[in-house]
Amino acid sequence: MIVYDLLCENAHRFEGWFASPEAFSHQHEAGQLACPMCGSSSVQKQPSAPYVQTGGGDNGQAVMANPELLESMRRKFVEFVLQSTVDVGPRFADEARAIHYREAPDRAIRGLATAQDTKELQEEGIEVFSLPVPVLPKDKLH
Ligand SMILES: [Zn+2]
Incomplete structure (x- = not known):
């Protein structure tokens, strides 16, 4: 990033x-x-x-950066991700593959992925990363 x-x-x-x-x-x-x-x-x-x-x-x-700046960067990053991605929930790994292999429209997505999912996607050359928060607050989702 x-x-x-x-x-x-x-x-x-x-x-x-x-x-x-x-x-x-x-x-x-x-x-x-x-x-x-x-x-x-x-x-x-x-x-x-x-x-x-x-x-x-x-x-x-x-x-x-100092801790305050890091915290504000983290918040901005999460907000940015929420605003610029489509939530596909537990279908994340499937959707990411479909987009990578051009079987689905090219777009930015977010969703749930296990560490194993993430590792496998990265091994296939698909760029994904984990959000620096474990659970997104509900009121932030639209
Ligand atoms: Zn302007």
């Missing part, structure tokens, strides 16, 4: 969360990024360095 400071043509500053720098480039080039305040898709990345870095493989994550 990576966070960029973004700026639209009307000088609105906002944060964008992306799975990777490539994901940002892809969405940026495809014109899929839009300012949450005015909807402009003319969005530029600010030069500031992203403050969340995720290592590949066994390297795990490295986050440098």
Whole structure:
């Protein structure tokens, strides 16, 4: 997960969360990024360095921030996921595979998965990750 400071043509500053720098480039080039305040898709990345870095493989994550900032990042991340994904519940692993193998429409989903499910999906090259909360509060779901 990576966070960029973004700026639209009307000088609105906002944060964008992306799975990777490539994901940002892809969405940026495809014109899929839009300012949450005015909807402009003319969005530029600010030069500031992203403050969340995720290592590949066994390297795990490295986050440098104080506990208050980490907590606020965690909240924003969960909110972002809730707003930008479709809940498929216990069908998560099946849906993720269907999307990966283009048997289902490409979309962002969330749902329930066991550690085993997650491991198997990752072994198939399907990018999934676990939310940093065990149970999502009901009132946050729509
Ligand atoms: Zn704007």
